[in-house]
Structure formats: C-alpha cells, structure tokens
Amino acid sequence: MAGLPVVLLLAAAATAGSPPTRKDAVGDVYRFRSEARYAERNSDGIGAQVNSQVFELEVLGVSPEGLKLRYTLKEATVSDTAGPAMKAPLQSTVGVSLDFRVDRAGQLAGLDNWPDFKARVLAAIDAKLPAGDEVRNIVHQRMDQAPTDAAQDMVLGDLALMRAVEMRGAVTLGKVESLDARRRPAARVVTETSMKTPGCVLAVHRVTSGSSAAVTQTTIADAEVSMKDGRVLWLTQNRVERAGSAVIDERLTVKRLSAAPAC
Numbered sequence: 001m002a003g004l005p006v007v008l009l010l011a012a013a014a015t016a017g018s019p020p021t022r023k024d025a026v027g028d029v030y031r032f033r034s035e036a037r038y039a040e041r042n043s044d045g046i047g048a049q050v051n052s053q054v055f056e057l058e059v060l061g062v063s064p065e066g067l068k069l070r071y072t073l074k075e076a077t078v079s080d081t082a083g084p085a086m087k088a089p090l091q092s093t094v095g096v097s098l099d100f101r102v103d104r105a106g107q108l109a110g111l112d113n114w115p116d117f118k119a120r121v122l123a124a125i126d127a128k129l130p131a132g133d134e135v136r137n138i139v140h141q142r143m144d145q146a147p148t149d150a151a152q153d154m155v156l157g158d159l160a161l162m163r164a165v166e167m168r169g170a171v172t173l174g175k176v177e178s179l180d181a182r183r184r185p186a187a188r189v190v191t192e193t194s195m196k197t198p199g200c201v202l203a204v205h206r207v208t209s210g211s212s213a214a215v216t217q218t219t220i221a222d223a224e225v226s227m228k229d230g231r232v233l234w235l236t237q238n239r240v241e242r243a244g245s246a247v248i249d250e251r252l253t254v255k256r257l258s259a260a261p262a263c
Helices: 084-091 114-128 134-143 147-154 157-163
Strands: 006-015 029-042 045-063 066-080 098-103 108-111 172-180 187-197 201-211 216-226 232-243 246-256
Touching (some): 029 157, 045 084, 045 157, 066 084, 084 114, 084 134, 114 134, 114 147, 157 232
Antiparallel strands (some): 006 172, 029 045, 045 066, 066 098, 172 187, 216 232
C-alpha cells in the first residue's frame, strides 16, 4: 500500500462532533462479501470476468504503532470469458491466511508470513494448472514481485479500497480535494463526506480522475461507514479507463456480512 495523497485544498470542511470510534481489540473479526464485474474491449475483442468473494479480517494484535491483522479468503467463485484456467489464481488463495501489519494511518507496514503464504498459493496453482500454462506463469511472475507489491496485487486490493474511506481519528465533513501523485497518470481526488445518520453512519462520495496523452481514468466510489467502529458497511466503485479505442469498465461492490455496532 502506498502513502496518502498530498492534500491541495479543503473546501467547506468541518470536524464532526461525534464520540471517537471504538478501538480494535484482539479477536475482532470482520466478514465481507466482494462482488466484481470486469469488462475490457480492445482490438483483440471483448473479455469479461465476474467474481464473488467472501473474506474475513481478524485482529491478531494491537499496539501503539498499529494493528496486526489476518486476511483469509473463505469463498470464491469466478466466471471468465478467457476460459476455466482464470478461476485458478483466486481459488488458489481460498483458506490460505496472510498475516500483515498496518500502521496507525492504516498503511501496510509489513508481512509476517509471506514465505509460507507464497509457497502454499504457488503449490495450489501448480496443482491446478500444467507447467507452461500462461495463467500459471502470470501468477508466478506476480508473486515474485516485492512481497508488499505482490500482496497488494494478489490479495489485499479490496482492503486498500476500503481503507480509503474508513475512519481514523477525527471526521472531516464536507469536500476535500487532493492530488494522488502515486498514480500514472497522476489523479485528482475529490472526497465529500456527510452525515448519513447522526453519530452513527457516514456517507462518503469519492471521485478520482486523471488523464495523459494516452490514457484517461475515472473512478467513482460511494460508501457508508460505521462511526462506531470506523469500518465499511457497504462500498461501491466503478472504474473506467480509456486508451484509444480500448476501454476497461470495472464495477465492485463490498458489503459487510458481520454485524455492525448498533446506533
């Protein structure tokens, strides 16, 4: 996970007068369902994938520096126009837990069992697909990246999206504009936060847009977040990327399955 974007402008912002969120405790478990639809149209034709995942996030440790967490994919279904082999990467991670640490800002600070996680996932993918298979080779290449990059790419992507809207500390209501220089092209980010249910639920609307001579990207996300524990209740995101005649349209929905704190 990369650093936070640089804030350029605060507009109509105010701090919400609400009690602090409940602190995470060892043993807390959050369960979510993620459903994604991905479609790509280019000169080679049209490709699409639909997948559904159920995953858990368990708190293993709490310290002044941050949290130790465990991510476990519990269920995964995949349908892909490229063929049945495309199911293998996601399904190879089912039941294989990744332990990692985040700092107080929610940024990825380290991985605690990466060698074991990597070995188990690669063994599973090798058991599903023959040597020389293109999908198998792609998974090996991705897993051979720097560990934090590979973890983000293969496992923790949904958590990064959720982290962008979750609460840490005081809540700023109104509109915040920033520049995310990590992206290529660099992206303008406009986040508007409002009170959905006073003292209980926040609504977040986030638009990310960037363009270069070759590529334009627009991502629109909406979420509701519990003010009691700072965690996502639901999130939707639609990302559209255009490069010449090629178009990528990706739609994601994340819903919290575990019980949310009562208002």
